[in-house]
Amino acid sequence: MTKENVRIAFGIMGGWNQAQAHAQFVSDVVDHHLNIQAALEFPRFTKQTFPGCDVELESRVAEAVQKDLTARGHQLQMRGAFTASVGGGQAVLRNFSTGINYGASDPRKDGAAIPER
DSSP states (O other): OEETTEEEEEEEEOGGGHHHHHHHHHHHHHTSOOOHHHHHHSOOEEOOOSSSSEEEEETTSOHHHHHHHHHTTOEEEEEOTTOGGGOEEEEEEEETTTTEEEEEEOTTSSOOOOOOO
16 A cells, blocks of 8 residues: 555455455555554454354444444454454555654464564
8 A cells, every 4th residue: 555655565365355454554644544454453353254244243333333334234243353364464664754664463373573773
């Protein structure tokens, strides 16, 4: 991702879910103004099939959102707070104006973002 002097490189593993998780990460950063760590930690959803109205949600998705989706006809399949079925990834951000690098690691995986000098 690029905007002005900021570059973000990221990847979220997850097979079928990968593109969905990437879109959610981008939306969390761009639309909701989350930093890259918060964006990786934010609750996700996935749709594992093309047909039907089934959708998997992490249990941390707000109850109001769950009710709204159900009212719209979605069949919710609730998963754990941080479930691997919605993918897991890492991200790095470089602000070329400040010269500062940032790293982030998804709690759904076993990675870590460790600063170095």
